[in-house]
């Protein structure tokens with residue numbers, strides 16, 4: 001019963017000592033309206049943040065590292081204190097319009113021809129502090145002449161409506177002159193921002209469309225309604241796609257660096273896009289647990305491409321074997337969990353990714369064996385994804401593992417992961433070659449074009 005009802009009930013009893021209740025006030029919703037003016041040289045932004053319907057002490061960067069981009073903050077002509085990049089109001093306010101200025105000192109990428117820049121939103125978006133439970137936020141851009149913006153956030157015309165995770169988790173924004181492209185693949189809307197001339201639009205559609213369909217085949221649908229791609233053609237001596245990265249702040253975004261010399265066939269056969277998209281089936285884990293998601297994405301990049309005809313099953317099997325050997329030779333000798341925690345510092349990526357892939361293979365083999373082929377790792381991920389959702393928040397590896405157990409009905413996954421996490425030795429993979437597994441191995445890597453939805457009509 002709400003306090004208003006209690007008061008009303010007592011009033012009916014005619015108790016003279018109960019003060020008369022005033023009717024509940026309509027609570028105004030917390031709103032933050034940002035107007036972001038990008039400088040002509042794409043080197044920074046002047047932002048006006050108008051906040052209302054909440055009591056705020058100020059505005060703070062998305063994460064601590066964002067602070068140095070701040071150059072100053074004002075209300076009207078009055079400068080505000082900005083200790084450590086945090087904007088402090090003189091006193092808490094229910095409504096305020098704050099101006100602040102930031103510089104894009106460390107853009108991820110800057111192209112001069114055509115002129116465009118890629119920066120984390122942490123270099124121009126400061127969030128209200130404290131952050132209200134339900135914030136309606138909108139962001140409108142004022143851009144230099146001929147410049148455009150690209151972000152993975154919902155929008156209507158030129159106004160974006162970022163959700164909560166856009167204020168807590170990094171994502172990349174593109175400003176300047178670049179190519180736009182949008183299409184849809186099996187119900188998922190795809191938006192592409194391409195800096196540079198290659199690959200041309202029809203090849204992008206074929207490459208990314210194929211990768212999306214292969215990745216969607218895990219569960220018959222792609223887990224996100226919208227995916228945003230940033231494509232930066234980048235020459236590479238020996239790779240068709242030099243690098244890829246997923247960001248999740250306010251929406252799913254994949255950055256890819258294809259070689260401008262790669263043919264569309266080479267891009268389609270490459271692993272990077274399928275690997276990055278596979279991450280979007282999985283939650284974002286803490287660094288010490290990341291061997292699990294990197295391992296599953298590494299395993300899926302090979303299995304899904306074989307399943308969907310983007311590479312032969314022989315090649316997939318060889319690549320898995322070669323990957324395990326690379327992983328076995330790499331690393332610092334730490335147990336896998338701490339190898340995973342430290343990998344951005346030590347560079348032990350091969351060790352972490354391929355030990356994780358060996359775990360994914362072991363889980364897939366055992367699920368298939370114990371269920372006579374009824375249950376697979378792909379199916380467990382496709383069903384389990386509903387349990388962990390598409391939230392951008394960092395979660396514990398155990399949440400992912402127990403959801404996989406629940407979805408598959410198996411009880412060994414968590415225990416097996418603990419053994420892998422604690423081991424300093426690269427996991428044994430020799431057993432997979434034994435005749436006992438030959439049939440399951442064929443099942444894992446054989447084509448399943450029906451499941452992939454890859455047909456000449458649908459995507460060529």
Ligand SMILES: [Zn+2]
Nearest residue numbers: 275279294297
């Ligand atoms: Zn990865």
